[in-house]
Amino acid sequence: MGKIIELKKVNKWFDKFQVLKDIDLEVAPQEKIVICGPSGSGKSTLIRCINRLEEHQEGNIIVDGTELAENTKNIEKIRAEVGMVFQQFNLFPHLSILDNCTLAPIWVKKLPKKEAEEVAMKNLTRVQIDDQAFKFPGQLSGGQQQRAAIARALCMEPKIMLFDEPTSALDPEMIKEVLDVMVDLAKGGMTMIVVTHEMGFAKEVADYMIFMDEGKIVERAKTKEFFENPKSDRTKLFLSQIL
């Protein structure tokens, strides 16, 4: 099976501080990977490197056959194929939910407005906030905003979805509605890399678990094995604290 994302010996520094150390990672199409680890372990940085919101200094990152490097001309094209959902939603507050969803398809993918709106409504229905389409982000609850952000990313019809702690900024009762959407998405066959502390979600959808600490991948295992029989002591400690 071909690999849609490949990371080889990726190293990254913030000034002198090394945040990623020799990261090797391969993701096949339709695979779901959950990354967990203590804060500051580099997991957010890792997925931000995959659509080059952060630049790595050493190693290779290949996304859908294109290597990300300093001189990558069509970085926008790669980014259009990789959807991203942020901890802070990052919806565009000056646009309605519908416009949030149609803006990039219209201007980046050059979709006709009408078609873009159809796609947007389809995705908003999928995340169950089609009735909020004409409201502004500021009028929605956190959970609704995050679902709108997921719909916005889906409107670009990405091959890969990256989730950067999508539920960490939400009130407890809103977490479920967002996770439900993500589970639904996973069952639909999307390739997903999720940074999260929601272990219940991980157990339900993840093919592989990755545990990171201090910029290194400490453990990579099938989900069941990871939870039932973790190999490294660091993973065991982490799991005992979080579960």
Added chain:
Amino acid sequence: MNIISKPSKENIKSYLPIGITLVFLSLLDVFVNAFFNYNLLGFFPSQISYFSPLVFGFIGLYLIRIEFSGIRSLDILNKNINSNNFNAFLTLLTLFILIKSIPPLLNWFILDANFVGNTKEDCTGDGACWVFIKVWFNRFMYGLYPDAEQWRINTAFLILFSIVGVSFFVSAKLKKYFILFLIFIYPFLGIELISGGGFGLKYVETAAWGGLSLTFIISAFAILFCFPIGVFLALGRRSSLPAIRYISIGFIELWRGVPLITVLFMSAVMFPMFLPDGTFIDKLIRVLIAITLFEAAYMAEVVRGGLQALPKGQYEAAKSLGMGYWRMNVLIILPQALKLVIPGIANTLLALVKDTPLIFVVGLMELAGMIGLAKTNPKWLGMAMEGYVFAGLVFWVICYAMSRYSQNLEKKLSTER
């Protein structure tokens, strides 16, 4: 025992009328004193009579300071201007100063002012000589522009105002074309109309332009051009390309660091020396470019403030959707950043309008300049006050209108509820 009890709901029936009477009496005294020069309470010794309105008013306000009186208007009054002794004192003082200052102003502006006549000699009253404004009005509006050709300026402005007026009532789609026309076609049309030289219109050199119409022309052009240049400079200053960044920083700091009057002087006097022989750029255009670049530097910093206020997440979200630099800035960043800094932009543009009189240093006379010229006319000496009060009023009206517009815009564009 306690004859004078604290004002409260129990004694409201007796205290309220007495209090109101006292306050009324004190205001009446000041009023009569100010308008008719008659001292109602003159029967008191002079020291007491001088302070009597204050004392009366103070006691009156004390008596009506009844908490939860049940009378709505009284409660509102007490809460806002009569909440304690010190505030009551300030309220009275403010009222007295206002009443006292009305008559002299009224006299000067209207009652003792002169409106009829054609020469300075017709101004016999003690007040303002508005005859001066009346006689010179044409010059204040059009400068030295020939009388026979002034319809061209009128037409140009009429077209402008009617387009702007109509654009309020048309659909959003048509409005776009109106705006495009106003920005890209109208300025050149207007200038062609006013300067002439083509279409059988007599050429009028820019040295003859002046008065309020020149104020408008310069302000409009400078605003039109300084805004996009400012935006580009702001983006440039935050660019990741060092060359663009340093050029932007250099430009902004250079223009911000020099007084406008120096810039204008240089543009008119020094700049032509650097031009090759035979080339000639009109003085007005040079001045316009100078003002535009000067204000663009300020505009850039205002816009940069807005850019910096946006959370990093907005940039990242735009990038993650595959938007390049220009799409990200035009669609996501600038609409938000500019909305944030509307007050700052309005500030800069108001300053720009009020800076236009400085073009007198290069011999161009807009409104204030023409007034300066008129007041030195031997037949109209001593009219500086009337002239500058008039200029002040006109500028105030323009600036206030701009300020209101910016506030409306802010409200209209607000999406946070």
